[in-house]
Amino acid sequence: MTDGRRGPLAGVRVLELAGLAPGPFAGMMLADHGAEVLRVDRVKAVSDRPRTDVMDRGKHSIGLDLKSPEGVAAFKELARHADVVIEVFRPGVAERLGIGPDDLHAVNDRLIYGRMTGWGQDGPLASTAGHDIDYIAISGVLSMLGREGGKPTPPINILGDFAGGGLMLAYGVLLALFERERTGKGRVIDAAMVDGASILFAMFYQGVQSGFWGPRGTNLLDTGAPQYDTYETADGEYLAVGSLEPQFWKAMVELMGLTDLPDRDDRAQWPALRARLAEEFRKRTRAEWEKVFDGSDACVSPVLSMSEAAAHPHNVARDSFTEVGGLVQPRPAPRLLGVPAQDLSPATRLTDLSGWGLTREEADRLRERGILG
Numbered sequence: 261m262t263d264g265r266r267g268p269l270a271g272v273r274v275l276e277l278a279g280l281a282p283g284p285f286a287g288m289m290l291a292d293h294g295a296e297v298l299r300v301d302r303v304k305a306v307s308d309r310p311r312t313d314v315m316d317r318g319k320h321s322i323g324l325d326l327k328s329p330e331g332v333a334a335f336k337e338l339a340r341h342a343d344v345v346i347e348v349f350r351p352g353v354a355e356r357l358g359i360g361p362d363d364l365h366a367v368n369d370r371l372i373y374g375r376m377t378g379w380g381q382d383g384p385l386a387s388t389a390g391h392d393i394d395y396i397a398i399s400g401v402l403s404m405l406g407r408e409g410g411k412p413t414p415p416i417n418i419l420g421d422f423a424g425g426g427l428m429l430a431y432g433v434l435l436a437l438f439e440r441e442r443t444g445k446g447r448v449i450d451a452a453m454v455d456g457a458s459i460l461f462a463m464f465y466q467g468v469q470s471g472f473w474g475p476r477g478t479n480l481l482d483t484g485a486p487q488y489d490t491y492e493t494a495d496g497e498y499l500a501v502g503s504l505e506p507q508f509w510k511a512m513v514e515l516m517g518l519t520d521l522p523d524r525d526d527r528a529q530w531p532a533l534r535a536r537l538a539e540e541f542r543k544r545t546r547a548e549w550e551k552v553f554d555g556s557d558a559c560v561s562p563v564l565s566m567s568e569a570a571a572h573p574h575n576v577a578r579d580s581f582t583e584v585g586g587l588v589q590p591r592p593a594p595r596l597l598g599v600p601a602q603d604l605s606p607a608t609r610l611t612d613l614s615g616w617g618l619t620r621e622e623a624d625r626l627r628e629r630g631i632l633g
């Protein structure tokens with residue numbers, strides 16, 4: 261345990277180079293579980309950042325000019341005291357700055373060097389700019405998302421940036437920490453959002469190649485099937501229906517008091533069944549339907565807004581949300597039962613870097629010259 265932190269990763273020190281969504285999310289996933297994360301921003305950017313940024317929770321931060329030789333030397337000193345670096349630039353940028361894997365392994369060969377990019381470290385697209393939507397397009401995944409006859413629709417930037425990117429990098433860090441226990445060596449992680457988004461869709465490769473999974477929006481889990489879709493209620497809200505198995509479907513139909521429904525196992529009858537369900541669900545408000553299905557196995561749930569989610573009795577009972585720096589946000593997941601969790605707090609600016617190898621005098625000198633912020 262260092263820095264008073266608690267959780268399975270207490271004692272692990274992470275240097276996070278500031279970037280867009282996936283890098284900070286990876287850092288947050290590690291900090292949430294006890295790692296000591298020092299976010300390294302540009303000098304000006306660090307003073308402009310709101311301290312309440314959710315993905316910065318629990319982290320320390322500094323600004324460091326990595327375009328100056330003294331800034332690079334300071335960064336190497338920090339890396340000498342770190343277990344993990346999260347790097348988020350285009351391939352080649354870190355090497356040009358003098359903080360690439362070889363530079364840092366020369367001072368600390370136990371360092372795990374996590375590289376977060378969209379395209380990966382090599383390949384024809386590696387050096388080009390991109391965002392989540394581009395990466396999930398090239399992974400093949402975007403083509404599968406959306407309603408029948410509609411455009412491919414990205415699920416905001418969850419799939420590339422967060423699930424296929426930041427979370428996958430955090431997983432890579434855990435793999436490398438585990439492997440380091442055996443070898444004593446730090447590895448380089450090439451976490452590409454194209455790879456990460458692709459592997460999340462592993463199950464569908466079988467379906468698509470066997471012909472079981474058809475075009476976008478026509479299948480069992482992509483709003484093709486009426487038993488797995490959202491429906492509007494009388495008050496303009498929505499219900500999520502996921503009554504896939506026959507016994508759960510039966511529970512839903514009985515609670516709704518429906519008889520003579522079109523056959524859900526006959527795809528030709530899906531449009532008629534959907535229309536019938538839509539008509540029924542529009543007859544009551546969302547709250548009325550919640551009462552109908554409450555405690556049942558019908559697999560019907562209200563579609564909650566994010567603020568409603570925090571107040572839902574189930575989430576309240578499990579203490580799933582909390583407030584940090586005045587902002588409501590999800591608590592760390594998953595829960596490791598029996599292991600004390602990390603307390604959550606907004607990011608704090610770190611002024612004393614002696615624990616990271618920079619004396620007070622060295623830090624003051626860098627500050628005076630505008631290299632450290």
Ligand SMILES: CC(C)(COP(=O)(O)OP(=O)(O)OC[C@H]1O[C@@H](n2cnc3c(N)ncnc32)[C@H](O)[C@@H]1OP(=O)(O)O)[C@@H](O)C(=O)NCCC(=O)NCCSC(=O)C(=O)O
Nearest residue numbers: 280281301302324325326327349350377378389390391392
């Ligand atoms: C997002 C990017 C396309 C942005 O491109 P660029 O703005 O051109 O940045 P680059 O990475 O090429 O280079 C970073 C530059 O910042 C400089 N740099 C970085 N940190 C510092 C500090 N501390 N001090 C001084 N200079 C710094 C670094 O030297 C580089 O400048 P030079 O040395 O002068 O070159 C790229 O960073 C990238 O592909 N990153 C990996 C994938 C990624 O994060 N994609 C976006 C996910 S978010 C997303 O999808 C979404 O929000 O939606």
